[in-house]
Amino acid sequence: MDTMELKHALGDGLLSFPVTHFDGNGRFNPNSYAEHVNWLSGFDASVLFAAGGTGEFFSLTPAEIPEIVRVAKEAAGSTPIVSGCGYGTEMALSLARAVERAGADGILLLPHYLIDAPQEGLYRHIKAVCQATGMGIMVYNRDNSILQPDTLARLCDECPNLVGFKDGTGDIGLVRQVTAKMGDRLTYLGGMPTAELFAEAYLGAGFTTYSSAVFNFVPGLAVEFYKALRAGEHQKCSTILTDFFYPFMAIRNRAKGYAVSAIKAGVRLQGFDAGGVRPPLNDLTAEEMDKLAELIVDHKRPV
Numbered sequence: 001m002d003t004m005e006l007k008h009a010l011g012d013g014l015l016s017f018p019v020t021h022f023d024g025n026g027r028f029n030p031n032s033y034a035e036h037v038n039w040l041s042g043f044d045a046s047v048l049f050a051a052g053g054t055g056e057f058f059s060l061t062p063a064e065i066p067e068i069v070r071v072a073k074e075a076a077g078s079t080p081i082v083s084g085c086g087y088g089t090e091m092a093l094s095l096a097r098a099v100e101r102a103g104a105d106g107i108l109l110l111p112h113y114l115i116d117a118p119q120e121g122l123y124r125h126i127k128a129v130c131q132a133t134g135m136g137i138m139v140y141n142r143d144n145s146i147l148q149p150d151t152l153a154r155l156c157d158e159c160p161n162l163v164g165f166k167d168g169t170g171d172i173g174l175v176r177q178v179t180a181k182m183g184d185r186l187t188y189l190g191g192m193p194t195a196e197l198f199a200e201a202y203l204g205a206g207f208t209t210y211s212s213a214v215f216n217f218v219p220g221l222a223v224e225f226y227k228a229l230r231a232g233e234h235q236k237c238s239t240i241l242t243d244f245f246y247p248f249m250a251i252r253n254r255a256k257g258y259a260v261s262a263i264k265a266g267v268r269l270q271g272f273d274a275g276g277v278r279p280p281l282n283d284l285t286a287e288e289m290d291k292l293a294e295l296i297v298d299h300k301r302p303v
Contacts, residue, residue, distance in 0.1 A: 006136035007163035011187035013046035016215035017054035022275035034075035059278040066102035086110035111145035130159035138164030179206030217266030
């Protein structure tokens, strides 16, 4: 897939990040993962992201990520697969080349590891990764990697394969400045945890889509909300937020890391052998699992 095809696909509809499945010993479980990705690819998502944030990128070894991408690519049919990539510059360069060889259609460049960096350092880091591959790249603006509009403009001028900007800051003023400055040079993706909670605000700021974590276990509902949002059906959006997303948020907010753990729990409740999360995250308690099961009872996977 060339960079312009990827840019179009990223902006063409709802996106999602499959969880990474582990077996009872905490190792990657390719069979269950492939089954899950194949199920998700049957719903209306324009791109799936392998080994992304919801896929516990931060807990994976560099050797595991290309294998996860390869399995996802085989299981997803015609749905494009974008791989997570990150850490320090040299590791990110190595990962970018490895996932390209594994068949990825593009890269989501997550924030670098640990340390804050000046704008010039972020510019050099992102430019180096862009120049290491011919794939399309989307940058993830959050935490210690927050690009200012002028820095992003420099990167757009010098890196033709930089095609997307994902925001997880929640700073609507900043992202509106980005969309005003960059226009249609980039595709814009909302990337807040449980992005549906912020989708209307991001749509008003010029973002056309977002990544849905709950698509992992209630894909039909996720697509229904996305279509209502794009159709301007505000009352329907409000109803779905009230009936599902706000109660889900209450579970998600019970502990740090549950933005991932609760999603993986939902996948298990749908009958997939996804396993638990890796440390330093914790799985939901039995009580919390019961609450989540009650919430998704009307959205069980067809047998």
